[in-house]
Amino acid sequence: MEDILTPAVAGVAAVSFAAAWVVNTFIRVRHGYPLENSWGKSVYPKHDAQAEERVKLVTQENAALRAELGSVKDRLANVERIVTDTGYGLSHEIDALRSVDHGRAPEKEKMQ
Numbered sequence: 001m002e003d004i005l006t007p008a009v010a011g012v013a014a015v016s017f018a019a020a021w022v023v024n025t026f027i028r029v030r031h032g033y034p035l036e037n038s039w040g041k042s043v044y045p046k047h048d049a050q051a052e053e054r055v056k057l058v059t060q061e062n063a064a065l066r067a068e069l070g071s072v073k074d075r076l077a078n079v080e081r082i083v084t085d086t087g088y089g090l091s092h093e094i095d096a097l098r099s100v101d102h103g104r105a106p107e108k109e110k111m112q
Contacts, residue, residue, distance in 0.1 A: 028035060034042040 025035065037043050
């Protein structure tokens with residue numbers, strides 16, 4: 001066996017490493033991972049005023065939606081309480097009031 005590290009093998013290795021680096025960078029950019037320079041500092045994404053303004057708007061909208069969701073949960077809890085606690089009892093109370101009103105109706109007519 002001759003030398004294992006021939007110029008052809010070194011060339012194939014260099015091209016393979018370069019292709020792997022390009023594919024790795026493409027995948028990272030496509031999925032939103034920040035790129036790093038040779039010193040490990042983040043290169044991408046760059047922070048600009050427009051992006052920061054968008055983050056502020058989305059944060060405010062998120063807070064408003066959370067507040068609205070809280071109020072909807074409170075209202076739903078009240079509706080559930082009304083339905084489960086007094087749903088059947090309420091109909092019986094209304095029927096009892098109707099029977100009392102029917103019993104008193106002739107007395108009212110006599111007074112008039």
